[in-house]
Amino acid sequence: MATASQRVRLIIGATLVAGIAAALLVRSRPPWRAPERGAVSAGGKPLSAQVREFEGSYPETAEPTGVVRDVALEAGPVTLPLLDGQPLDVWAYNGQVPGPTIRVRLGERLRVTFTNRLARPTTVHWHGVRLPNAMDGVPGVTQPAVPPGGTFVYEFAPKDAGTFWFHPHLRSSEQVERGLYGVLVVEDAAPLPYSRDVVWVLDDWRIREGAIDPRFNTPHDLMHDGRWGNVITVNGRIDERLTVRPGERIRLRLLNAANGRVFAPDFSGLDARVIAVDGLYTAKPLDPAGFELAPGNRIDLDITIPPSGAGRQLSVVDRFTRRPNVLASIDVSQGAAVQSPAFPSPAAAHVPPWRDTAAIAPRLEYRLAARRGGEFGIEWTLNGAAARHAHDTEASAADGHGHEVSVLPWREWSKLRFVNDSGRLHPIHLHGMFFKVLSRDGRPADEPFFRDTVLVHARETVDVGLVPLDEGRWMLHCHILEHAEAGMMSLLDVKSM
Ligand code: C2O
Ligand code: CU
Numbered sequence: 001m002a003t004a005s006q007r008v009r010l011i012i013g014a015t016l017v018a019g020i021a022a023a024l025l026v027r028s029r030p031p032w033r034a035p036e037r038g039a040v041s042a043g044g045k046p047l048s049a050q051v052r053e054f055e056g057s058y059p060e061t062a063e064p065t066g067v068v069r070d071v072a073l074e075a076g077p078v079t080l081p082l083l084d085g086q087p088l089d090v091w092a093y094n095g096q097v098p099g100p101t102i103r104v105r106l107g108e109r110l111r112v113t114f115t116n117r118l119a120r121p122t123t124v125h126w127h128g129v130r131l132p133n134a135m136d137g138v139p140g141v142t143q144p145a146v147p148p149g150g151t152f153v154y155e156f157a158p159k160d161a162g163t164f165w166f167h168p169h170l171r172s173s174e175q176v177e178r179g180l181y182g183v184l185v186v187e188d189a190a191p192l193p194y195s196r197d198v199v200w201v202l203d204d205w206r207i208r209e210g211a212i213d214p215r216f217n218t219p220h221d222l223m224h225d226g227r228w229g230n231v232i233t234v235n236g237r238i239d240e241r242l243t244v245r246p247g248e249r250i251r252l253r254l255l256n257a258a259n260g261r262v263f264a265p266d267f268s269g270l271d272a273r274v275i276a277v278d279g280l281y282t283a284k285p286l287d288p289a290g291f292e293l294a295p296g297n298r299i300d301l302d303i304t305i306p307p308s309g310a311g312r313q314l315s316v317v318d319r320f321t322r323r324p325n326v327l328a329s330i331d332v333s334q335g336a337a338v339q340s341p342a343f344p345s346p347a348a349a350h351v352p353p354w355r356d357t358a359a360i361a362p363r364l365e366y367r368l369a370a371r372r373g374g375e376f377g378i379e380w381t382l383n384g385a386a387a388r389h390a391h392d393t394e395a396s397a398a399d400g401h402g403h404e405v406s407v408l409p410w411r412e413w414s415k416l417r418f419v420n421d422s423g424r425l426h427p428i429h430l431h432g433m434f435f436k437v438l439s440r441d442g443r444p445a446d447e448p449f450f451r452d453t454v455l456v457h458a459r460e461t462v463d464v465g466l467v468p469l470d471e472g473r474w475m476l477h478c479h480i481l482e483h484a485e486a487g488m489m490s491l492l493d494v495k496s497m
Contacts, residue, residue, distance in 0.1 A: 226260025
């Protein structure tokens, strides 16, 4: 059987020529740069102070290199030795869990030919990636669901370097839980010389009698923080070990692919620094202590193993709940230290301060709550509306399933407010844009980074600020997949006004 990396073929010949031709046809757009102070936006309105502060945060597009990466991706059922090594029936991309890590370089185009070998319709959503709206993988909104046996070609040029992921956006509470997820790494145009670049996908599984518990969206899951499993894995294994040499400098990319579980990974004992959150570099290197990795979130860590560390073994422990969970271990081999690659931390992004924004009214406010009713007996609502669940038929998935639509002005600053009227957790995720947390319960929270997913705690109010650069119809939803399916989904129309 071909390995994933063999499937990730770089087609140099005809495709490269076609890619260059395509690149020449792309309207050349200047990188995002706000005009001078006092200048006006495309709509003729003066630019707000917040848009001026946003200048230089991240580019409108990446400079195309002309290279096209062709990837064949297939979803289907398979039996794999996972967790403790016993065979487990799962649904997987390219026969592996996690699915293949797809790597592209910034400026390259990615063309994924997807085939659905499941008995159910599905789609592939590219979480966190700014891409053309039609490639976003939301059934009934950006595309019809891919039926069993069907194919769909996802093609886009990522605009941001960083750690992203892909997963189904239809019956995700079952499809993601059964193993359908993979990481998309967009490398910098000139990748940094880390000793190694490692991906850790965190997940949990609810196992009953040696199989994935087939009861999905139970009343218990819906009333609480979604489906929390009884087995925690990193890269599909309960005993993941990373063996390194003393002196190595590692880029460790963490993704939380669980349906509902939040992780707070403890890296103490290692000199680890967060350098990226949800893909984008942070403004400065950050201490990972206490960082809550909610479903959908990613963090990238910069870790230098001390040259004196030979023979040490370090456990990385999740401390989100009162009961600590060992996630994985980092084993430092015996022997001579390697020379640590020396380069300045890439965590030096421009992140707008957006400090004096407390008095600005939110453009949109969402109240997060639950009520009885709906298909599962409990509905999760945004402002009293529950989006209808996407059913397993193409016809009902294609009708837009009753989402509310709000408008966000393109390239203008907006504040969004999330008011959690419930006692549960809600990691709120926006497709197609990054935002910055401004405050929690009215207290300024100057996070030196952007996010695409923010954990809203019980009864908490979170304000975020954003400047959307990509037009289209984007989802806003809770990333606790059971909550989303029970209604906690909405749409944002980003358009020039
Ligand atoms: Cu990772 Cu709409 O989701
Ligand atoms: Cu939720």
